[in-house]
Amino acid sequence: MMKEHKTKNIFMQGPISPSFIADSIAKHSTKTEIGAHDIFLGQVRADEVNGQKVKAIEYTAYEEMALEKMHMIREAIFEKYNLTCMHIHHSLGEIAAGEICLFVFTSSAHRKAAIEACNEVVERIKAELPVWGKEIFEDATHQWKVNQ
Template sequence: MHQKLMTKKTKQVFLQGKITPEFIAEMIQNHQTKSEIGAHNIFMGQVRKDVIEGKNVTALHFSCYEEMANKKLEIIREETFEKYHLTCMHIYHSLGRINVGEICLLVFVSAGHRPEVYEATEYIVNRVKSEVPIFGKEIFEDESHQWKKNI
């Protein structure tokens, strides 16, 4: 399997800045012509205004080692297609500073039937959060920061 992955073109996953509503709407529109699809599911991870030790989080700054992260994402993609009968799968993650309320993770899956998209979406999100080397730095109102723990 790994040899096969090396020869495939890597999908673009990482985007500089927030994931916009226009980007999401265009994805939805692009799938309307695929008549074998009966269900879509979209997960959007949004930066939350947490309060940590009395300080408000105003943004997250995401970074990663893209080559390593892309290899891991390709394995997750392959294994997800083996496990679920999906028609399409898209994963996007922001890099850089993303403010509270903005979207930083988008998982979009499509299949012939609804149960597959629900299960596959949760499976993908859980694996991305636990296995892909993406690092988030919580930025506070006073511009101090700390590394975020992924949960």
């Protein structure tokens, strides 16, 4: 029987800083059974929509429901892939174009498991979590709701 992992809060207010990402990577140097890491970084794009340029996205979530669903996804991924660890961080609040809003970090003894697990986690987050992004335009009089 597989060990159950505890529910983790994946949400953080504001953008995910490069120093946070670097620190997360550095903390794994003592885990010498790891041979591979895979990282996905989601960054806010300065898209143009109807002639308006996106300056930021405001992320909101049904946090309790999202954390419950994320826990189920984590358990399924740990069961499917031979991972050493998995870390997921998703921004809430206003994230400016160019800033990081999603950080998924998987580690395993071998690269295939880390790569495939990271990809599946990202796809499932996008498809299954109740998280929304509202585009904020340079001309703030126009706002459109979009899914993350």
